[in-house]
Amino acid sequence: xxxxxxxxxxxxxxxxxxxxxxxxxxxxxxxxxxxxxxxxxxxxxxxxxxxxxxxxxxxxxxxxxxxxxxxxxxxxxxxxxxxxxxxxxxxxxxxxxxxxxxxxxxxxxxxxxxxxxxxxxxxxxxxxxxxxxxxxxxxxxxxxxxxxxxxxxxxxxxxxxxxxxxxxxxxxxxxxxxxxxxxxxxxxxxxxxxxxxxxxxxxxxxxxxxxxxxxxxxxxxxxxxxxxxxxxxxxxxxxxxxxxxxxxxxxxxxxxxxxxxxxxxxxxxxxxxxxxxxxxxxxxxxxxxxxxxxxxxxxxxxxxxxxxxxxxxxxxxxxxxxxxxxxxxxxxxxxxxxxxxxxxxxxxxxxxxxxxxxxxxxxxxxxxxx
Amino acid sequence: xxxxxxxxxxxxxxxxxxxxxxxxxxxxxxxxxxxxxxxxxxxxxxxxxxxxxxxxxxxxxxxxxxxxxxxxxxxxxxxxxxxxxxxxxxxxxxxxxxxxxxxxxxxxxxxxxxxxxxxxxxxxxxxxxxxxxxxxxxxxxxxxxxxxxxxxxxxxxxxxxxxxxxxxxxxxxxxxxxxxxxxxxxxxxxxxxxxxxxxxxxxxxxxxxxxxxxxxxxxxxxxxxxxxxxxxxxxxxxxxxxxxxxxxxxxxxxxxxxxxxxxxxxxxxxxxxxxxxxxxxxxxxxxxxxxxxxxxxxxxxxxxxxxxxxxxxxxxxxxxxxxxxxxxxxxxxxxxxxxx
Numbered sequence: 001x002x003x004x005x006x007x008x009x010x011x012x013x014x015x016x017x018x019x020x021x022x023x024x025x026x027x028x029x030x031x032x033x034x035x036x037x038x039x040x041x042x043x044x045x046x047x048x049x050x051x052x053x054x055x056x057x058x059x060x061x062x063x064x065x066x067x068x069x070x071x072x073x074x075x076x077x078x079x080x081x082x083x084x085x086x087x088x089x090x091x092x093x094x095x096x097x098x099x100x101x102x103x104x105x106x107x108x109x110x111x112x113x114x115x116x117x118x119x120x121x122x123x124x125x126x127x128x129x130x131x132x133x134x135x136x137x138x139x140x141x142x143x144x145x146x147x148x149x150x151x152x153x154x155x156x157x158x159x160x161x162x163x164x165x166x167x168x169x170x171x172x173x174x175x176x177x178x179x180x181x182x183x184x185x186x187x188x189x190x191x192x193x194x195x196x197x198x199x200x201x202x203x204x205x206x207x208x209x210x211x212x213x214x215x216x217x218x219x220x221x222x223x224x225x226x227x228x229x230x231x232x233x234x235x236x237x238x239x240x241x242x243x244x245x246x247x248x249x250x251x252x253x254x255x256x257x258x259x260x261x262x263x264x265x266x267x268x269x270x271x272x273x274x275x276x277x278x279x280x281x282x283x284x285x286x287x288x289x290x291x292x293x294x295x296x297x298x299x300x301x302x303x304x305x306x307x308x309x310x311x312x313x314x315x316x317x318x319x320x321x322x323x324x325x326x327x328x329x330x331x332x333x334x335x336x337x338x339x340x341x342x343x344x345x346x347x348x349x350x351x352x353x354x355x356x357x358x359x360x361x362x363x364x365x366x367x368x369x370x
Numbered sequence: 371x372x373x374x375x376x377x378x379x380x381x382x383x384x385x386x387x388x389x390x391x392x393x394x395x396x397x398x399x400x401x402x403x404x405x406x407x408x409x410x411x412x413x414x415x416x417x418x419x420x421x422x423x424x425x426x427x428x429x430x431x432x433x434x435x436x437x438x439x440x441x442x443x444x445x446x447x448x449x450x451x452x453x454x455x456x457x458x459x460x461x462x463x464x465x466x467x468x469x470x471x472x473x474x475x476x477x478x479x480x481x482x483x484x485x486x487x488x489x490x491x492x493x494x495x496x497x498x499x500x501x502x503x504x505x506x507x508x509x510x511x512x513x514x515x516x517x518x519x520x521x522x523x524x525x526x527x528x529x530x531x532x533x534x535x536x537x538x539x540x541x542x543x544x545x546x547x548x549x550x551x552x553x554x555x556x557x558x559x560x561x562x563x564x565x566x567x568x569x570x571x572x573x574x575x576x577x578x579x580x581x582x583x584x585x586x587x588x589x590x591x592x593x594x595x596x597x598x599x600x601x602x603x604x605x606x607x608x609x610x611x612x613x614x615x616x617x618x619x620x621x622x623x624x625x626x627x628x629x630x631x632x633x634x635x636x637x638x639x640x641x642x643x644x645x646x647x648x649x650x651x652x653x654x655x656x657x658x659x660x661x662x663x664x665x666x667x668x669x670x671x672x673x674x675x676x677x678x679x680x681x682x683x684x685x686x687x688x689x690x691x692x693x694x695x696x697x698x699x700x701x702x703x704x705x706x707x708x709x710x
Contacts, residue, residue, distance in 0.1 A: 090596055092483055092596065094596040095596075096595070096596055101654060101673070102674070102675035102677070102678060103672060103673055103674065103675050104595070105648075105652045105653060105654075105672075105673070106479075106480075106599070106600050106601065106602070106652060106672060107479035107480070107601075107648075107652055109481060111481075112483075114484065114485075129484040130484065130507065130510070130511055132484070358441060
């Protein structure tokens with residue numbers, strides 16, 4: 001535990017992460033009853049597995065005895081067995097078997113963290129379990145709603161999680177980072193609206209009567225074969241604390257009423273992102289692209305996943321380089337632009353959550369012991 | 371639930387002392403590095419030679435955190451003065467406001483789980499100290515819980531009024547000298563009969579006799595073993611502590627164990643090398659072979675099974691003792707042991 005808390009600043013370069021929050025720890029299919037999964041969530045190493053009833057479990061990934069990683073162990077029915085000396089634990093983390101003795105030490109328990117399975121993800125709460133309310137899992141309902149189809153991937157991002165939130169809250173960068181797919185100069189020319197309420201922030205941007213960039217032209221032609229002409233394009237970004245950003249994106253034939261609410265002459269997607277800090281300088285970035293047209297086409301699902309994979313690969317590279325530059329320039333501070341309003345509201349909300357935990361927003365500098 | 375076992379020693383100042391029952395002293399500490407103490411945690415206190423153990427040996431005693439306030443800036447402990455104190459409780463009772471002592475941060479071996487459908491807390495005597503914070507947490511959560519307070523007489527039972535005030539009907543008092551003892555089997559049978567049986571967790575802390583009775587009944591009613599949670603500081607047995615002799619034939623040594631000391635303490639003081647870890651009868655590291663005994667071995671550990679205690683060919687040096695045969699003579703029991 002830090003003895004002193006650095007002064008809180010909204011533009012902290014290495015942003016702390018709240019602990020009292022639901023974080024997506026894994027895709028549902030990654031957590032099985034066959035083999036435990038090792039994953040560190042918000043600084044806490046976990047062994048994730050399922051009971052015979054299919055209930056996901058998150059145990060601290062260190063045996064009570066000599067701290068061997070339980071994630072290397074075996075799942076025996078409703079118990080996880082330590083790979084080293086065979087101690088067994090149930091889903092509550094309680095030891096149910098010890099080698100070479102007739103009783104079980106009453107202290108033998110490993111932490112078992114609250115878990116919820118929702119929207120194709122397994123969510124974990126590593127903070128105070130008394131505060132874990134399953135109704136507060138961020139809304140990502142498009143992930144498994146019958147009106148939507150799509151798929152995604154996980155990026156192991158080598159940067160502080162907040163840099164990814166910054167990236168997604170301001171899509172002006174598309175013009176420069178993603179010029180070959182979704183970028184266009186109208187992005188930095190169009191005005192945007194920022195609103196915030198409670199633990200959510202919304203950034204909305206409309207670009208009217210523009211050419212569709214290659215990614216969107218392809219999507220329009222999937223729905224309207226042979227389409228050509230101008231489009232109205234939208235990006236409506238919604239952040240929900242601590243790390244979920246769902247972006248309502250799409251284009252419609254120009255002048256057919258999309259900005260007023262009639263999207264029937266367009267294509268609509270949702271870029272689903274949920275960012276889970278792993279350490280101060282790494283994050284699990286879960287994303288998916290969901291669409292509400294041609295739901296039965298696995299080809300389109302695959303093409304969209306591959307296209308977004310390419311786009312996000314460009315972000316990943318930029319974020320890694322940015323983190324390196326931050327670490328290489330410890331004397332330099334962040335400055336803000338007008339385009340950062342969305343990201344800065346996000347920081348303010350996270351700052352409030354951290355303050356409620358008695359912590360500041362700045363993580364300890366590299367090499368400093370937390 | 372976080373299980374903390376890392377021992378970080380620090381200074382703490384006594385900011386308040388008061389008596390909360392006959393022989394029970396409440397001590398409020400302000401630690402140098404405050405850290406919130408979750409329900410079920412304890413702190414270890416170093417009772418040094420300067421604090422009056424009498425034999426110059428520094429010892430460690432564990433005391434449950436009754437209450438943690440302001441993020442752990444105020445930690446309340448409560449200590450019962452043991453008539454056969456090995457120096458621990460006597461030294462704690464000598465503390466005055468402003469004194470300093472060496473303590474660990476909160477250590478967790480007795481975490482309160484989330485999500486059980488029902489919780490039953492059973493506190494015997496000073497064991498209540500481990501359960502006060504748990505009961506508060508359950509009340510705040512809106513959990514279904516009840517608290518059984520068991521004691522010899524009301525005068526020696528700490529925190530009764532406070533707990534009744536906080537928890538009302540959820541508290542049931544069982545006082546021996548008022549003729550309302552706890553009928554362990556009725557309690558456990560009722561748990562086993564209820565629809566929530568498999569989801570009921572029982573947390574207990576108290577004399578070994580009470581805890582053994584609950585454990586036996588729990589097993590007889592085939593309730594899930596892992597739902598029975600307990601903490602023991604290994605300080606109680608079936609018999610009052612008395613002086614006895616330990617013989618170590620292989621080392622040619624004989625050591626007297628005073629009523630206020632453990633075999634381990636006596637061997638340490640005599641310079642006999644031993645091995646131990648938990649020092650409260652849980653881990654089994656200090657296990658020794660019993661070669662012969664002129665009296666009865668009072669097993670005070672939870673490491674050996676009932677069957678092993680019955681055979682009595684092994685004992686835990688840290689907590690278990692010998693009592694003389696009841697033959698009218700004053701001759702202390704003699705226990706011959708082989709150490710590992």
